[in-house]
Every structure is written in C-alpha cells, then in structure tokens.
Amino acid sequence: MSFISYLVNGISLGSVYAIIALGYTMVYGIAKMLNFAHGDVIMIGAYVVLTAMASAGVSPVVAVLLAVVFCTVLGMLIERVAYKPLRNAASPLAVLITAIGVSYLLQNVALLVFGANTKSFTSVVPIPPLVLAGGNLTISGETIMTIGACIVIMVGLTLFIQKSKAGQAMRAVSEDKGAAQLMGINVNGTIALTFAIGSALAAIAGVLLCSAYPTLTPYTGAMPGIKAFVAAVFGGIGSIPGAMIGGILLGVIEIFGKAYISSQMADAIVFGVLIVVLLVKPAGILGKNIQEKV
Amino acid sequence: MKKMNKITKSNLITYVMVIVIYIAAQAMVMTGNMSSLMQGLLVPLCAYVILAVSLNLTVGILGELSLGHAGFMCVGAFISAFFSKCMMDVIPMAGLRYFLALVIGAAAAGVCGILIGIPVLRLKGDYLAIVTLAFGEIIKNIMNILFIGKDANGFHFSTKDVMSLGMEPEGKVIINGPQGITGTPKDSTFTIGVILILLTLFIVLNLIHSRSGRAIMSIRDNRIAAESIGINVTKYKLMAFSISAALAGVAGVIYAHNLATLTAQPKNFGYNMSIMILVFVVLGGIGNIRGSIIAAIVLTLLPELLRGLSDYRMLIYAVVLIAMMLFNWSPKAIEWREKYAEKFKFRKKAKAEEV
C-alpha cells in the first residue's frame, strides 16, 4: 500500500510542478525567455491568500480569486516594465539577468511586508480525505484537489490554445514573431496575455503548494520554481503536454527517491535523472530537436 | 602590429587597476578607514572576482551559458579544505600546504569540468544551462550527506551519519555531513587573493589573445564555419570549459581557507551563487574581463555600503540591478545614450571651433 500512497503523493507534488512548469514553458515558447521570477510569483500568490483570509477574513474561494487577479496583474506589470524593453536586446542573457533582479525584488518586498518568519498556511481545501482499502490508504483532500486542478487546467489550456483565436495567435507568435506581426497579430498583446495566464496559474500553484506543505516564507517559491523549470526542460521546453509529463515525472521521482533511496539525496536524484534524460534526448521528452541548416 | 599594442595596453590597464585597488584597500585598512565588516569581505571578494573572470571565459568567450559555476567552486573548496585539514600535521609550512591545496583544488575542479563537459557540451543554449545548474545542485547535495573520518585504520566514508563511519574511539571526523569541514587552516589572505586574481587574469587574457583563444571565439561566433576551416570544436570547447572550471576551483580554495567552518549552503554553493556570478558577468559586459572585475567588486560591496539602510538594502540592490540592466541593454536606452553622447560631442566640437 505504501507504494501506491507514495505514487499518489508523487503525482500530487508533480501536479503542482506541472502547473508551475506550464507558466515557464508558455513564456519560454512565446517570449523565448526563462522567467526566473516565476517561482516568486507563486510565493506572492500564497501570501495574498493568507493575508486575505487572516486579516480581511474573506472566504477561501474569494481569497484564491483575489490571489489569481493580483498575480495576473503583477505578471503583466513585470512583463511591461522589466522584460518588454529588453525584448530586442543584443544578448538574450540581458532579460535573464533582469528576471533574476525581479526575483530578488519580489523576495525582498515580501520580506519587508510579511517578515522573515515562517508563516503557517491554513489549507483552503474543503474536501475531506478519502479513505480507501479499509483504512490502509488515505488520500488527503489537498491531493485530490491538486490532481483535479491539474487535470482541469491541462484540458482547459489545451482547448484554449487549440480552439480560441487568442490561442492561435499564441501559437503563431511562438512559431515566428516577425511573420505573426505581418499577419496582423498583436504580438505585444499576445505576449502580455501569456504572462497573464502564466501568472494566474502560478497563483493557483502557490495555493495548492502551500495547502499541501503548509509553511510560507519569502523563499518558498524559489526551489519549486527551479524544479518546475527542470520539469519544463524535462518534458521539452515550449511544449504544453511536455510540461505536464515532465512535472508529474519529476514529482514521482522526487517522492520515490525520498522514500526508497535517501531523503537527503532527493534533489541529487532529481537533477541526476534530468542530466541522463537530456543526454539521451537532448531536447527533452517531447521537445523538437532542430538541426541548424547549412 | 598596432593592434598588438592596443591589446597589450588594454590588458595592462586591467592589471594596473587591480593593483591600484589593492593598494587603496590596504591603505584604508592600515589607516583604520575600513570597517571590520568590510575587511572581512576582502578575501571572499577576491574569490568572487576570480569566479566572475572565469565564468566570463565560458559565457563571454566560449558563448555558452553555465548556471553551475558555483558547483566547480564547491569541488575546489571541499577537496582543498579536506587536503589541508589532513595535511595540517604532515606539512607544517603553511605556504607549501596552501600551494598544494591550490593545485589540488584547481585540478579537481578542472577534471570535473572535463567529465561534465564531454557529454554536456553537445547540448545547446538553455539545455546546457539547465544541465550545469543540475550539476551544481548535485555537488551541493552530495557535500551535505558526505561523512569522512580518519583513524588508525585509515579513512572511513559514510553517507548517513558519524556513527556509521565505524571509527575507533580516537578517530577524527574530517567532513561532517551538513556541518561540513571545521578547522581548515585560515591561510587565505587578501594579498594571496590579489596575487591569484592577477594569475587568473594572466591565464585568461593571454589565452583569449592567442591561437587557442581565437579558435574558441570562432566557435562562439559560428560553429559551422569554425569546423569548415579545420578547428576542432569539441577540443576547444572542452578546453575553455575546463580552464574556466579549474579557475573556479581556485576561487573555492581561497574561499574555503578563509572560513572556520565550510558548509555547502544554498547561498554559497547553490544556484543562487552561480546566478550571482552570472550577474557579475552580464552586468560587467559579456566578454569584457575588466567589466567582470568591476561588477564583482561593486555588487559585492553595494549591500555593505547600503548597510545604513538596513532592511531596505537588498530591495535597493534588486532595483539597482534591474535599472542597470535596462539602462545597459535596452535598445531604446542605448539609442537614447548614443544620441545624447553625439549631442555632447557636437557641442564640444562647436566650442572647440569657437576657440
């Protein structure tokens, strides 16, 4: 039974990674940049929920909605102020470093506003735990919620990208920015929309993460952010199903590594598997390997 | 021949700059004008400068993004600290011991560079970045679970805890897992650090302006063309990458021999550190060695200079970093700067003509 329990936990953690990785992968696919501040948007989202519930006393649902709105606006603001001016910079590293600056900024704003102390996060999930196999296997409400949310987001996002006009524009921009512009697509608007969606997902991921692991500090988002980035690369960066597969695989590997090999070695195992995968499939599991034309 | 002189002159300015900063800092220390906090930063600063210069070799000259530079530093730091602690009684001369520690630290990091580089350098761009990041995290993780002790029977290893080392009672723990290495001789000094900076500069600058450096830069600019004129791409990529790693190892040796306790924390050997070094490189100018030095110094001292602002200092640091990036790299800002510079030049010229 413990195996199944670990597997479920792994899928649950992986679902959170997957939701974060979606934000990474969409932004990478469209703006061709690694948004290092993405993990910190998660943390901000969690703080918004915590503050809204504790100080303003609103219901969990309203608090989550509030966090989604706040992070969406924040994401668009960051894109507009810090990333957009560097879109045509001479080196792609410029915007990467700026994203690191934004990451520091968000962490330190959180530090000033909320303090360095670890806050305990109250779960927003109202679902009771599911007891199976005569009490041998308990699946927490948070796990059910997380996996459910992940499935809903995955399906919704795929439909949006495939069917909607804005989704088509996104695909066009990620394929060829210049050509998309010539076809009358609003490239700036599309990129802003991508950041908005990515940040909204980050807010949801933040709530789910902190419901499952109920502690919150200004640095809470950093490591999951990096792991989700790894997940996105794992699955093939730029690919939405890739982010999903990468995220869930990563979560399962991490939990299994902790359970069966060594809890202290979990990070080394995760990163080691990543290296092996990239050496075998240099563009990730679902990534396209593009050869340079001579 | 004129160009030769231009390069020599530029290199000379870099060396002189380092020496002048060294003299100024020493003068401040001697006249008591430097806070003890600042003095404590001098040796780590030397390590950071070497890290920035060596990373610039990978990022600026070879043109590959590495996010695991701190991993190589970590290897150099732990191996050399381990060596120095073991040899404390065997080699009582601090100078010789330190020299050997440097050689061992650099060699170990360099070998790691080759081992990582062989499979990884075929990956491109962001994938290379993520694998180097993964490497750095793995090294950090391993250092946190490694226990090594020594007794009459020799060395004992474990990845669990001190007890499972199974040593005789008089055995000594050398590497104590998350508690790291305690009691490394504090042999690093500011002067040694500066000498090692000059040595690093000598290696990197001379490499860049030589046949091998030209080969490395030609691969950066156009790999396919480099192959077409018979340049061995793998060899020179690996060369640049491993030299860069070995120099990071040197920085690790300096860093380790300045600490009472060496531990592998996320902030000194994790990706945070790798990213901080990358910030130095990009802010100082990709491929610009002198810029890396200046950026490393300014950004290391900035939080200390802002100490008066207490809680706000890291916030201001972040804002300054973003602002500087936008000012240095945004095409609009560059255009505006050029326009302004031209106007200024024009005015100067007009004035000169008036006279």
Added chain:
Amino acid sequence: MALLEVENLGISFGGLRAVNEFHLHIEKGSLYGLIGPNGAGKTTIFNLLTGVYRPNEGIIVLDGENIVGKKTIEINKAGIARTFQNIRLFKDLSVLDNVKAGLHNHHSYSTMEGILRLPRYYKVEREMDERAMELLKVFDLDKEAETLASNLPYGKQRKLEITRAMATDPKLLLLDEPAAGMNPNETKELMETIRFVRDTFHLTILLIEHDMKLVSGICEELTVLNFGQVLAEGKTSEVLNNPEVIKAYLGE
C-alpha cells in the same frame, strides 16, 4: 590527373531524393562551375563534399584519397575549404583574426606556449600576421584588417570569407554563390580576382552560381544540375548551348 573524382553520389532526406547518381571530375588547376536552377541540390553537394552530410552511397576521392565518412575538420585538413551561401563570418572578431583563425592548423603553437607567452608565440603570431596580411591584400581588404567582420559592407564580407577559406591552404576551394548580392561591377571585379587567385596560388576552384552569364565568363568547364541529377557537363560553351540546359533554365 583529376584532383576530385565523385562517382554515383546520392542522398535522401526523408522520402526526398536530393542528390542522385551525381558524378564530377575536376582536373587540377581548373576553374569549374556547378550551376542549376534553385533547389537543384547544388549546396547539398557542397555539404556532401565537406562532410556536413554523409552520403547514402557513392565515393568522393580527393587527390587519390576517399574522403567519404570523414568529419568536416578532417576534410578541411585533407584539402577542401569552402564559403557559405548565407555568409558565415566570425562576426565579433576582426578581419585579421578571421583570416588568422583560418591559419589555425598551419601555424601552430601550444596553448601553454600561448598563455606563457613563450618566444614561439611571438614568432608564430608574427608569421600569421604577415601571411594573413598577404592574403588580405589580394582581396584588397588589408586596410580594413582591424575592422570587426560584422562592420564590413556586404561585398567585402563575401571576399573575407573567401580569404579565410584560402588561409587553410586548400587544394580545392568551394565557393557557394560568391557573387550573390553584388552589383555587376563588383561581380566582374570578383570574378577577375578569383581567376587571379587560381593562377597565383595554383588552386582548383569549384564554384556554384545561379546566374549562367557570370559562369560563362570565367569557368572553363561546367556541370549543370537539375532535380539532383546531372543534366549536362563539359566545356562551358558547349554546355550553355545544350538545348536540354536551355529548357531547364527557361522552362520551355
């Protein structure tokens, strides 16, 4: 005696047969043209000759040595150098350094000698400078030696690419549309330089051209490629009057 002999060369990409039963005989010292309509497979043949692609079948013999299966750098050392249709310079290096990079395998000293600035470094670097300037002079680029390659005007970038390829001291020089993007005057001047280079440096040159008029001016022999196959070959004047060739070009 033939410097280059290619027999039965073929390659497919997926289901597409890009080059089929291609053959080529180039005598030492000749100036040979490879022409054909867009998409005929000319650049693919260059990529096969230089080891960028590996042929599915066929042999390529350079000066008596089969070079099929060798890597690009080995083929360059064996004596084939090339230029590219879309210019590939080392854009952040100076014009001089671009050429010196081409001299890499001919003027050698170790990395250690370079870092330690041993006497050999100075000696070899001086030799390289002299040799590079000599080559740049041929293409009238010596005054721009210090300029960054990316700052050169288009026509000069093409010339620099040829200079760089020549620095590797090849037996066979492959030029991929060397006159693309040049005006008629520049083209004429370039064609004269190419002939001059061939005569002075005793090179063998194979060049791809799209425009038949240009080729007829300097190439002694031609192969016409169409849909990856040899349509005609032989003396320039004969080939250009071949009705098949005219048909392929003018499309009836």
